[in-house]
Amino acid sequence: MTVSTPPLATDAARAFLAPPPKKLWIGGDWVTPQGGYFTTSDPATGTPLAEVARATKADADAAVGAARAALSRPDWAGMTPAARGALLWRIADLIEQSADALAEVETLDQGKTLRTGRMGEIPGAIAQFRYYAGFATKIMGQTITPSITYQPAGKRVTAFTLREPVGVVAAIVPWNSPLLMAAMKLAPALAAGCTVVLKPAEETPLTVLMLADILQRAGLPAGVVNVLTGFGHDVGAALAEHADVAKVSFTGSTETGRLLLGAARGNLKKLTLELGGKSPAVVMADADLSLAVPGVARGIFGNCGQVCVAGSRVYVHRSIYDRFTDALVAQAQNLRLGHGLDPASDLGPLIHARHAAHVAGFVTDARASGAQVLTGGGVAPQGDAFFHPTVVSDVRPDMRLMREEVFGPVLAITPFDTVEDALSMANDTQYGLAASVWTENLSAAHRMAADIRAGTVWVNCHSYFSPELPKGGHGISGWGTENGPQGLENYLETKTVCMTI
Ligand code: ADP
Numbered sequence: 001m002t003v004s005t006p007p008l009a010t011d012a013a014r015a016f017l018a019p020p021p022k023k024l025w026i027g028g029d030w031v032t033p034q035g036g037y038f039t040t041s042d043p044a045t046g047t048p049l050a051e052v053a054r055a056t057k058a059d060a061d062a063a064v065g066a067a068r069a070a071l072s073r074p075d076w077a078g079m080t081p082a083a084r085g086a087l088l089w090r091i092a093d094l095i096e097q098s099a100d101a102l103a104e105v106e107t108l109d110q111g112k113t114l115r116t117g118r119m120g121e122i123p124g125a126i127a128q129f130r131y132y133a134g135f136a137t138k139i140m141g142q143t144i145t146p147s148i149t150y151q152p153a154g155k156r157v158t159a160f161t162l163r164e165p166v167g168v169v170a171a172i173v174p175w176n177s178p179l180l181m182a183a184m185k186l187a188p189a190l191a192a193g194c195t196v197v198l199k200p201a202e203e204t205p206l207t208v209l210m211l212a213d214i215l216q217r218a219g220l221p222a223g224v225v226n227v228l229t230g231f232g233h234d235v236g237a238a239l240a241e242h243a244d245v246a247k248v249s250f251t252g253s254t255e256t257g258r259l260l261l262g263a264a265r266g267n268l269k270k271l272t273l274e275l276g277g278k279s280p281a282v283v284m285a286d287a288d289l290s291l292a293v294p295g296v297a298r299g300i301f302g303n304c305g306q307v308c309v310a311g312s313r314v315y316v317h318r319s320i321y322d323r324f325t326d327a328l329v330a331q332a333q334n335l336r337l338g339h340g341l342d343p344a345s346d347l348g349p350l351i352h353a354r355h356a357a358h359v360a361g362f363v364t365d366a367r368a369s370g371a372q373v374l375t376g377g378g379v380a381p382q383g384d385a386f387f388h389p390t391v392v393s394d395v396r397p398d399m400r401l402m403r404e405e406v407f408g409p410v411l412a413i414t415p416f417d418t419v420e421d422a423l424s425m426a427n428d429t430q431y432g433l434a435a436s437v438w439t440e441n442l443s444a445a446h447r448m449a450a451d452i453r454a455g456t457v458w459v460n461c462h463s464y465f466s467p468e469l470p471k472g473g474h475g476i477s478g479w480g481t482e483n484g485p486q487g488l489e490n491y492l493e494t495k496t497v498c499m500t501i
Contacts, residue, residue, distance in 0.1 A: 002383045003044050006341040012101035016210055021051035024059055025212040027066035028222025034058040040205055043111040043349045043385045044339045052205045055230035060238035063226040067168040067195035068244050070223030081137040088133035090218040092126045102207050106179060107340035109206040111348040112303055114341055125183035131467035132187035135488050139163045151500050159498040165193035166493050167246030170239040174252045175201035175351050176306040182208050184482055185249045192491035197226045199236055203351050205229040243267050254476050272480035272490045275473055276405040277308050277433030280426035284439035285317035291460050292438040297331040299462030301389045304347050305409035309434035311462050314413050315422045321415040329375045332389040337382045353384035359408030366392055366401040397428055427453050432474030436462040
């Protein structure tokens with residue numbers, strides 16, 4: 001059995017997907033690429049969706065040139081903070097008006113269910129622009145009285161700081177949540193007054209191109225945001241090395257994050273790196289299982305586990321281990337796989353069949369080393385990119401499945417006896433992105449939250465996001481923090497002005 005594509009509900013999505021091929025958005029114009037076009041396809045069916053520009057290094061030069069010119073042009077550099085805030089709010093309104101079409105195109109291009117996009121990620125993108133709209137008018141320096149004693153007689157020293165946009169930002173985003181990830185970078189960068197070259201992942205270029213049209217309609221001056229579709233190893237690498245790019249804001253794999261460190265060396269670019277994870281969930285003996293079972297299931301199976309914070313290791317107190325495991329396995333088996341546009345589907349496909357094969361490799365290896373597959377474990381009959389929600393027990397700490405990011409719907413489940421054991425297993429990783437703790441005990445919740453090494457610890461929930469909540473990785477999960485006031489800081493520099501008066 002393979003799935004078929006349900007009809008689209010919005011004319012706007014149909015119109016967007018129609019030919020001609022999608023060009024690059026550079027300097028306020030749709031520009032023909034130097035490198036030709038590539039096809040983006042529906043991962044559920046393999047059906048081609050659209051031809052999309054394949055940007056090259058020459059296109060990167062043009063886009064960075066446009067962004068650099070826009071940085072000091074009066075229509076952007078001279079825009080009042082209030083006008084910048086209003087512009088961000090207008091972008092949010094226009095995304096909201098196009099939410100149905102954006103969600104449909106996101107589902108077609110990425111595979112996720114329409115519900116995930118329409119109810120979660122598109123509202124999340126809107127919230128990003130509204131949150132940072134308010135910050136545009138609240139960027140302030142300080143006045144300082146320095147303790148300098150050697151000024152000329154009769155003079156005084158005074159000083160203040162200016163907050164300035166860091167410059168041209170290359171925003172490189174992954175394929176798991178394309179529009180939301182783009183919004184997480186664009187909104188604070190624009191609030192700070194930066195200009196941006198945005199590169200979506202080659203697997204999912206479409207909604208970011210729709211966003212370019214929205215930015216234009218909102219009245220963003222030409223060149224402030226430029227969109228380069230294309231491949232990481234050529235146009236992504238060209239941006240990462242570009243001497244006129246001041247900052248790279250990246251979300252993606254730890255492996256690519258390491259490459260970016262090297263690429264940033266030339267002009268010592270500033271880097272924000274949101275990388276991978278191997279996030280634990282710890283279920284204490286007193287956990288409310290009516291919350292914990294669906295919560296842990298959502299934490300690993302949501303978006304088919306293609307989420308950086310996916311809770312891919314769960315540690316369960318031995319006294320409730322069997323009960324919890326049975327309930328979790330039942331939840332996994334109840335999830336319906338199908339086309340993301342089909343309202344009956346709980347889970348869509350993975351991003352492509354190659355990724356499904358990659359995910360299967362982890363399970364095969366673990367099984368060969370003695371792990372038990374309690375449910376799932378392989379590619380599903382709906383198609384080569386569909387993967388059964390999978391729960392695996394007896395996964396030893398040294399197995400690849402316990403150590404490496406799978407980025408798929410595969411959960412390793414392990415019992416523990418003492419809180420100390422749970423903590424030490426939870427922290428047995430080089431990653432440090434997120435964790436969840438499930439307990440009704442206030443002291444235990446606080447202690448675990450303090451002692452788990454991770455950028456975010458959720459208690460009695462998992463994968464809760466909001467622009468107000470700072471989000472960053474410890475260890476090899478990244479550098480820097482997005483969202484919250486910290487997210488704005490990524491795009492600002494401090495200049496000190498010291499005066500004898
Ligand atoms: P994944 O392995 O999940 O596809 P990647 O880290 O490869 O994640 O991709 C995330 C983003 O990084 C994508 O937009 C991709 O095109 C881009 N990318 C991949 N390789 C490079 C590179 N060498 N330099 C810059 N960007 C890259």
